[in-house]
Amino acid sequence: MNIYADNAATTEMSEAAINAMTDGMRNWYGNPSSLYTIGQKAKEKLEEARAEIAGIIHAQPREIIFTSGGSEADNQAILTAALNGKKKGKTHIISSAFEHHAVLHTLKKLEKDGFTVTLLPVHESGLVRPDELEAALREDTCLVTIMTANNEIGTIQPIAEIGAICRARHVVFHTDAVQAVGHLPIDVEAQQIDMLSASAHKFHGPKGVGFLYARKGIVLQNLIEGGAQERGKRAGTENLPGILGMTAALKEAVGAMEQHNTHMKKIRDYLIRGLSEIPHSALNGDAERRLSGNVNFSFEGIEGESLLILLDQKGISASSGSACTSGALDPSHVLLAIGRVHDVAHGSLRLSIGEDITVQEADHIIEATKEVVAYLRSFSPVWRDLTEGKKEFILK
Numbered sequence: 251m252n253i254y255a256d257n258a259a260t261t262e263m264s265e266a267a268i269n270a271m272t273d274g275m276r277n278w279y280g281n282p283s284s285l286y287t288i289g290q291k292a293k294e295k296l297e298e299a300r301a302e303i304a305g306i307i308h309a310q311p312r313e314i315i316f317t318s319g320g321s322e323a324d325n326q327a328i329l330t331a332a333l334n335g336k337k338k339g340k341t342h343i344i345s346s347a348f349e350h351h352a353v354l355h356t357l358k359k360l361e362k363d364g365f366t367v368t369l370l371p372v373h374e375s376g377l378v379r380p381d382e383l384e385a386a387l388r389e390d391t392c393l394v395t396i397m398t399a400n401n402e403i404g405t406i407q408p409i410a411e412i413g414a415i416c417r418a419r420h421v422v423f424h425t426d427a428v429q430a431v432g433h434l435p436i437d438v439e440a441q442q443i444d445m446l447s448a449s450a451h452k453f454h455g456p457k458g459v460g461f462l463y464a465r466k467g468i469v470l471q472n473l474i475e476g477g478a479q480e481r482g483k484r485a486g487t488e489n490l491p492g493i494l495g496m497t498a499a500l501k502e503a504v505g506a507m508e509q510h511n512t513h514m515k516k517i518r519d520y521l522i523r524g525l526s527e528i529p530h531s532a533l534n535g536d537a538e539r540r541l542s543g544n545v546n547f548s549f550e551g552i553e554g555e556s557l558l559i560l561l562d563q564k565g566i567s568a569s570s571g572s573a574c575t576s577g578a579l580d581p582s583h584v585l586l587a588i589g590r591v592h593d594v595a596h597g598s599l600r601l602s603i604g605e606d607i608t609v610q611e612a613d614h615i616i617e618a619t620k621e622v623v624a625y626l627r628s629f630s631p632v633w634r635d636l637t638e639g640k641k642e643f644i645l646k
């Protein structure tokens with residue numbers, strides 16, 4: 251049994267996205283900036299895609315800029331608000347402790363350039379409190395950037411409330427909605443969002459393409475200088491096949507969103523119940539206000555990396571609570587932000603299930619995880635200390 255349960259890392263491309271992309275590669279190879287018919291046909295396709303995407307999030311087509319993905323959109327949004335703010339003497343930025351590194355590392359860079367950053371706590375629930383945001387706002391705040399849904403623990407922030415607070419105080423509000431677009435309803439008007447980042451490969455589209463929504467009136471700062479593509483705000487010949495693939499994937503995801511969420515929620519909660527039977531374990535993040543595909547558990551006395559390798563041998567692709575991207579085993583900043591101590595954060599498992607997961611697959615995941623956790627504990631020195639009373643259990 252092969253089960254792909256790492257959809258928060260990336261997703262398999264949908265047939266519709268592959269077809270739209272190959273259609274783009276075969277038939278719409280013209281350069282949208284060229285004046286002859288083949289170029290203008292490509293331009294037409296590009297603008298159709300832009301209008302389609304704008305409609306889905308309740309934006310205007312001219313408010314959508316195509317990018318190379320979520321990281322680029324996050325960088326452009328944050329640098330835009332920062333530089334525009336600085337011109338008015340505003341150099342304070344508010345974000346949260348558990349943002350994606352595309353946000354946190356951009357903020358770090360800005361701190362070196364003289365900006366002040368306040369990271370709001372996300373508490374044990376993995377949720378920002380609107381009253382704490384309100385209290386953190388200052389006269390010189392130029393940006394609030396809070397993600398819509400967290401990529402590790404799946405918690406969903408009160409975006410409309412945050413949007414309303416920012417709008418009332420005339421502060422630009424950006425949200426990294428990479429985990430939310432295609433999975434949750436987004437309405438930039440109703441939620442009062444000024445800028446939003448999205449990435450195609452998180453909703454069954456191709457990798458290396460995404461978009462930035464920037465409300466009319468926000469003067470975007472360029473990351474890439476060159477030609478006049480994307481209204482002069484993002485140079486480079488447009489990745490039309492990727493954009494067409496993204497648009498097809500998004501259309502499909504949004505069309506089936508309710509049905510997918512109903513099904514995934516059922517399986518998610520089934521997995522949570524099953525994994526809760528493992529002693530000295532805990533669910534990470536709020537049980538209700540989380541993405542319907544996200545299950546994140548900590549198991550005391552084990553190493554997440556070993557858990558992943560053994561689960562892989564049982565056909566399960568999942569992710570852990572350590573950032574192994576750097577080659578180092580730093581515990582996840584997200585799990586630390588919700589108050590997990592290092593040892594506990596290390597023994598964590600993220601399952602991000604797909605829309606077509608079955609109950610049988612969920613049963614296999616539960617059984618395999620129970621087996622592997624028990625096996626790893628059987629020779630874990632930490633577990634021995636815990637069971638012999640030399641150390642206190644943290645997870646009851």
Ligand SMILES: *Cc1c(COP(=O)(O)O)cnc(C)c1O
Pocket residue numbers: 258259318319320321322324350352397399400401426427428429449450451452458459460
């Ligand atoms: C995946 C992800 C990103 C980065 O998107 P890319 O398209 O891979 O650059 C940013 N933010 C969040 C929350 C993500 O999950």
